[in-house]
Amino acid sequence: MSNNPEDATAAAVSAVADGPESDPVVERAELDTVGIAKSSPELDQPYRELGLKDDEYQRIREILGRRPTDAELAMYSVMWSEHCSYKSSKVHLKYFGETTTPEMREKMLAGIGENAGVVDIGDGWAVTFKLESHNHPSYVEPYQGAATGVGGIVRDIMAMGARPVAVADPLRFGPADAPDTRRVLPGVVAGVGGYGNCLGLPNIGGEVVFDESYAGNPLVNAMCVGVMKTEDLHLAHASGAGNKIILFGARTGLDGIGGVSVLASETFDDAEGGTGRKKLPSVQVGDPFTEKVLIECCLELYHSGLVVGIQDLGGAGLSCATSELASAGDGGMRVDLDRVPLRAEGMNPAEVLSSESQERMCAVVRPEDVDAFMKVCEKWDALATVIGEVTDGDNLEIYWHDELVVDVPPRTVAHEGPVYERPVQRPGEQDLIAADNANTLTRPSTADELRDTVLKMAASPNLCSREWVTDQYDRYVRGNTVLAQPSDGGVLRIDEETGRGVAIATDCNARYTRLDPYAGAQLALAEAYRNVATTGATPMAVTNCLNFGSPEDPGVMWQFQQAVRGLADACVELGIPVTGGNVSFYNQTGSQPILPTPVVGVLGTIDDVTRRIPTGIGGEEGETLLLLGDTREEFGGSEWARVAHGHLGGTPPKVDLAREKLLAEVLLAGSRDGMISAAHDLSEGGLAQALVETALIGECGARVILPEDADPFVALFSESAGRVLVAVPRSEELRFTDMCAARELPCAKVGVADAGSSSLDVQGITEIPLAELRAAWEGTLPALFG
Amino acid sequence: MARVVVDVMPKQEILDPQGQAVATALPRLGYAGISEVRQGKRFELEVADDVDDATLAQIAETLLANPVIEEWTVRRVEA
Amino acid sequence: MARVVVDVMPKQEILDPQGQAVATALPRLGYAGISEVRQGKRFELEVADDVDDATLAQIAETLLANPVIEEWTVRRVEA
């Protein structure tokens, strides 16, 4: 289950905000047991406060043949929440599975339905990776929200049996100069760094995007990559009657159970005079040190063969872990909940089940291995407790001091939640937006205007250097980082002997998705795919984090449906499968949804990391700069339209997936044969921005000659997809251009790297000193955030 | 001029990994009898006499403490 | 059981960038009249009654504070 209780948290926080905050909430005097539930069928239960609809509550009663106990109600309500049950997205997500062909599945060892997807990268190595969101908590408490977001996705990766080896963090914020962004961004960045650095996970990628629509709703997505030997793959299931259930890691406290605290409230119980606690804020504090120890502890447990099944605890805590483990196994499960080590006093079973305390894992262990298991935990100072065992029954039975408080068929909690066919409606305004053509906006025409535009674009918040952010992240730890920021993709060495490695990239231009969610999602995939290919790696598999507004808005649901279809169809064309992902709904401020933001992560493999392609030019003496791909007049959703005109309209750049595939093949072949000394993909800001970056990163000047027949503005700023700027040593130029010609990939010479020069010279238009470009590019974020 | 002390402590129900690290270290170092440790911040401010209590409270609430996870107290002390 | 508070402050001659950051932020936020800020740590310990003052001092001196850069005080307070 997920560690990112977006909806649960959102509900809980608003419960706190809206509720009578100052009223002390009285604890229930007596324990609600299955026996009591049977004998008091008419008791009024606060299911609506817990987010359940009338018919959902009725279904629970039907399943159980009685009213649920407090503890059962707590379990069902969290597990049937949007975040845990995917009730609005399920019918659409199915499409990923339906479109995945056997060829695409070939290298996939685990896919949708597991904690994270796993792919076989050869030589006995498997790689697991996944993206998740922690959006709402990061708005409430930026540092801790982001930190626990990283912690959560890392535990998902651990639960597959892998060693986490890298993280990436696609982030989105409101306008860069908005006061609230000054509150949220530094906290989020410090939180991502604070947690990831302390875990010893190099941060090798991510995004920082600013847009008005994220002002009250920042997106904090986090990706983790893990590595294992194929035989170490662990799947979450509890089989084998008699096997023990062991909870290990941190103690369980009152974290993130604001919503569930109504179960101890006077609205539910009119017993008077109790000294209960207030509804609690759902802010969880992360403890990366405990998680780091947990990682090492888990790996030692795996390598010693002491684990039958394993599950991380995240969103919905023990409710999720126990019901998912039990329903994936072949029997039932008995849990003695009072054995759970607690951090707070007087917690009731519903609270223990719902707590979202961080840094906990749950393992299934053979009875004869329990002692050895405990020894390993002791070595790492990890608290471990046997809390139950697998039974040969069918139900999940949970006891509290020998009283039965939960007795449910686990599948009904974990997998058989409600499924909604939400109304889907293409908004009428889509046509108006499409008709608002960006190609007719007033353009810079004189040389001076073009020069100013280059500088202004380079300094704009979405294109400027991310160093202020990435300098707070450790990218070196463990000594296997071959490429990280500011490279198009992160590249990590997996095997020191053979040099085998992986590459990752995450992308999404949500402006494109707003104009056309189907094409926009495809462009997000195309860009992540291209970024991976630009490092010299071969794209292999896809994960995603689908960030959208409210599913109850038919227009949003249409965006969602279109994005899923676009992404899935593009995956088929590119021949790489979606192995997992995450959906985050309700990202909106009032009735205003965020731009539809399907963040796509692509994983690639590289057989020898020493041939990775760097981004900066100047690495070799005398390089020719070649532009691969076609440039069309495409400004819909472009960064130029935003920076120059604050405009969002028209249609996004054309999608050509066959071209993307060809590009990737040519980059791979060129890298294998040592023909490419640098490469940088073209995206936001077009050729101008790619040139600025490749020159500044390589600390090397360049002379640029735009094609004679081209409109310089279009050549410099169009955002046509499927393009990469490559630098080839002069000695390889002919061989490389011949290869492009043979494969029918458009390839145009656009200039040369000039080690002797310290400027970017766009001939016949303008010459800008690198120092001036650097001041523009690097100055923006420090000026805004200190 | 007065000296003002602002104490900022993690809320009771909020996890305090820092305090916990100290609490687990103590028995290892041979110190028994310390059952709980919480770690917070202490600020010492030199304040002009015309700065009133309401202002100090506002500074504590909005700048020195993060009220989502911390609570604070302000007091004037002898310099 | 007694509650013990240990305050740990950076020595006067040691640079305190955290305190300084607060001090420079205050006027920007419109608060005048605060001439100096220093930021340290506050520990709250729940201590068994048989733990004597010498032991507490030792804990403060060797673990909670780094005497190279910090000074500390220990006091028992009402719980």
Next chain:
Amino acid sequence: MSPKIGVITFPGTLDDVDAQRAARRAGAEAVPLWHADADLRGVDAVIVPGGFSYGDYLRCGAIAKFAPVMGEVVRAAGQGMPVLGICNGFQILCEAGLLPGALTRNSALHFVCRDQWLKVENNTSAWTSRYDQGAELLVPLKSGEGAYMADEAVLDELEGEGRVLFRYAGDDPNGSLRGIAGITDARGRVAGLMPHPEHAIDPLTGPTDDGLGMFLSVLDVLVAA
């Protein structure tokens, strides 16, 4: 037989694998040492690597200095065994009293990870003999509490005795007094620095291989012994 360099792992240590790799790359046998064992396993030198021992919650290195293995390190250092503390390891050596001074919060209050130029100030220590005096090295710096602090008397003594090993060149990254990046004890055997030479042993995974010199230097000492 190649000399043995021990690399300590505390709970929360991160750069132990890197330090071991660097020791091996220089030609030594890398021997893992465990914080809870008061046993140096017959090693000839010790590296206390970087990371966040015990989460660095209280103060960097404050809890690690009490680990059983550190008692042995202090004893061995007293007998002249070369010891190197990198980043968190430097903080631990200062906390343990093997090196003077303390490391405090970066002046900009951020964690900073960047490729940093260093100037070699002393090439006579056990860990720096392979470098030219005054050479400039480019190695990663990655720390949140890297500002070196000591009182004036200690600073003057360090300078006077030539015990400053490295100084930051170019922009000041963290507010260290007198730009000090690394120091040594009076005998030139125990050394500590905030930047990470173990992350600069191969241009594939680091900015340069400038850091390898530190490990080669100590190997010279060990082989000669």
